[in-house]
Amino acid sequence: MDQLTTDNVEDWDRRMRHRQFRQAASLVAVTLSGWVYWAFVISQRISSGHIDF
Incomplete structure (x- = not known):
């Protein structure tokens, strides 16, 4: 029983880390595309x- 609980906790922890990684990756992608867009516009x-400096 303890082994099962430990496996579940580790699996949940792994999934949470994977979700955080995906959120961070999508945030980086959005930020990068924003920078590319503004660099292109400018x-x-x-x-x-x-534009006069």
Whole structure:
């Protein structure tokens, strides 16, 4: 009985860590795509001369 409980706890812990990893990975992906988008927009505006520094 103790062995089963320990296995369940370890399995739950592994799943929680996997979920946290997926959340972190999706957050990084969103952040990176946001940076890429803004870099593209700013470079487009600079190349067309809309931004004066």
